[in-house]
Amino acid sequence: MSVLSTEDEGKFLMDVRGEQIGIVTEIDPIEQVAYVDPEPSLTNAWIQSLGRGSAGEDDLEVPADNIETITDSEVRVDANLSSDVEPDS
Numbered sequence: 001m002s003v004l005s006t007e008d009e010g011k012f013l014m015d016v017r018g019e020q021i022g023i024v025t026e027i028d029p030i031e032q033v034a035y036v037d038p039e040p041s042l043t044n045a046w047i048q049s050l051g052r053g054s055a056g057e058d059d060l061e062v063p064a065d066n067i068e069t070i071t072d073s074e075v076r077v078d079a080n081l082s083s084d085v086e087p088d089s
Contacts, residue, residue, distance in 0.1 A: 002067040011073055014075070014077070024036055032063065037059050
């Protein structure tokens with residue numbers, strides 16, 4: 001488990017395959033939850049990168065337990081969440 005901080009706001013959320021899932025809009029450092037906008041507009045992404053945004057009602061909640069690594073520019077989850085994966089039969 002990685003420890004989330006407000007410094008992670010504005011980073012890209014990536015899956016294990018390196019596919020971009022969205023952008024981190026807000027971090028709840030007490031609950032250790034990242035809120036992620038899966039379809040940010042260019043303006044929203046720019047605002048988030050400056051650390052000036054906030055979570056919207058349609059943002060996804062990603063608990064810190066699901067985060068594998070955090071770098072200077074991205075938060076990477078421990079699962080393959082891209083939409084082009086075919087389900088197991």
